[in-house]
Amino acid sequence: MAQVKRPLSPHLQVYRWGWHMAASIINRATGAALAFGSILLTWWLVAMATGHDYFDTVQGYAGSIIGRVVLFGITFALMQHLAGGIRHLLMDMGKLYELKANTSSARLTFVFSIVMTIVIWVAAYKVMGVM
Amino acid sequence: MTDMKTPLAKVHGLGSAKEGTHHWWVQRVTAVANIPLVIFMVVSFVGNAGKGHAEWVAWLKQPLVSVLVILFVANFVYHMRLGLQVIVEDYVHDKGTKIATMLMITFACVLIAALSIFSVLRIAFGG
Numbered sequence: 075m076a077q078v079k080r081p082l083s084p085h086l087q088v089y090r091w092g093w094h095m096a097a098s099i100i101n102r103a104t105g106a107a108l109a110f111g112s113i114l115l116t117w118w119l120v121a122m123a124t125g126h127d128y129f130d131t132v133q134g135y136a137g138s139i140i141g142r143v144v145l146f147g148i149t150f151a152l153m154q155h156l157a158g159g160i161r162h163l164l165m166d167m168g169k170l171y172e173l174k175a176n177t178s179s180a181r182l183t184f185v186f187s188i189v190m191t192i193v194i195w196v197a198a199y200k201v202m203g204v205m
Numbered sequence: 206m207t208d209m210k211t212p213l214a215k216v217h218g219l220g221s222a223k224e225g226t227h228h229w230w231v232q233r234v235t236a237v238a239n240i241p242l243v244i245f246m247v248v249s250f251v252g253n254a255g256k257g258h259a260e261w262v263a264w265l266k267q268p269l270v271s272v273l274v275i276l277f278v279a280n281f282v283y284h285m286r287l288g289l290q291v292i293v294e295d296y297v298h299d300k301g302t303k304i305a306t307m308l309m310i311t312f313a314c315v316l317i318a319a320l321s322i323f324s325v326l327r328i329a330f331g332g
Contacts, residue, residue, distance in 0.1 A: 105288045116321045122261055123324035129258040159236050202255035
């Protein structure tokens with residue numbers, strides 16, 4: 075089927091970046107990243123059901139440098155998607171449409187996710203007795 | 206705003222996709238359900254950080270934990286399936302590719318749910 079070359083409406087690249095735009099796009103990006111993370115969670119649960127040895131192997135991958143970087147990224151994605159999702163639920167209720175509230179709430183999702191990611195990792199290291 | 210809907214469309218209230226707000230609504234329902242479930246999962250991961258196989262199994266064997274993990278998996282997989290569908294609908298415009306991509310996503314989601322839930326059940330009911 076031949077694609078007809080129709081003029082397109084202005085898209086992302088013509089707009090100046092703002093927090094609201096970043097929050098919207100990153101909500102989708104983190105959602106996609108978490109879909110990848112769900113494969114890892116499945117792998118981990120399957121490993122646990124498989125047995126002691128294989129579970130240790132998978133835990134070893136998770137605890138490696140690359141594993142930790144990936145898990146740190148997933149933690150951030152989860153917290154950002156959580157905050158972004160709650161913001162979207164509030165917008166579904168008709169709130170946060172005023173420019174100022176919209177921008178500041180968008181910025182707040184990033185503050186939340188960064189702080190929570192650090193809190194979660196510090197807490198996990200404290201539980202492990204490393205910190 | 207001028208109402209562009211015909212009286213019949215208003216009665217049906219289902220829009221051009223003929224499915225109304227069902228997709229949108231279920232995505233919200235699963236989003237709300239995900240909030241406490243994600244908090245539970247994160248708290249559990251932090252609380253059991255660094256533990257070995259026996260301790261993780263003992264954690265997952267608790268009836269309430271088994272049920273909550275299964276609910277988490279079922280809920281987030283449904284949410285994920287709906288979210289990925291919206292992404293595909295936005296970026297994949299060729300009808301054949303769209304259908305093929307959505308089939309793959311659906312099968313992958315079902316596989317993820319089946320593997321995860323079966324693993325939880327195996328541990329929960331295992332010796």
